[in-house]
Amino acid sequence: MKEQKWIHEGLITESLPNGMFRVRLDNEDLILGYVSGKIRRSFIRILPGDRVKVEVSRYDSTKGRIIYRLRNKDSKDKKDSKDNKDSKDNKDSKDKKDSKDNKDSKDNKDSKD
Numbered sequence: 001m002k003e004q005k006w007i008h009e010g011l012i013t014e015s016l017p018n019g020m021f022r023v024r025l026d027n028e029d030l031i032l033g034y035v036s037g038k039i040r041r042s043f044i045r046i047l048p049g050d051r052v053k054v055e056v057s058r059y060d061s062t063k064g065r066i067i068y069r070l071r072n073k074d075s076k077d078k079k080d081s082k083d084n085k086d087s088k089d090n091k092d093s094k095d096k097k098d099s100k101d102n103k104d105s106k107d108n109k110d111s112k113d
Contacts, residue, residue, distance in 0.1 A: 005055045012050045033066045
């Protein structure tokens with residue numbers, strides 16, 4: 001019979017050598033996580049601050065295998081996307097202003113001729 005494992009979600013807090021990471025699970029436990037072969041083979045980058053799924057053995061709950069890197073959906077990302085939207089709006093208003101200036105300069109050029 002295959003060993004049963006718990007699957008938890010957590011946050012990478014520290015990067016250690018040899019594909020090992022310090023992971024803070026959602027239940028506030030701090031474990032040592034290592035990268036699974038599938039992630040290593042796919043060249044998936046894992047950095048501190050990433051959310052991951054970790055497979056933890058029932059016999060040793062201090063170590064776990066990182067099996068999946070989750071997409072970040074933090075409030076920080078929402079803030080960044082809002083800032084990007086604001087900068088886009090500023091760019092649009094700047095473009096409108098530039099086109100108006102170009103139109104005015106064109107009118108001045110035509111009146112000089």
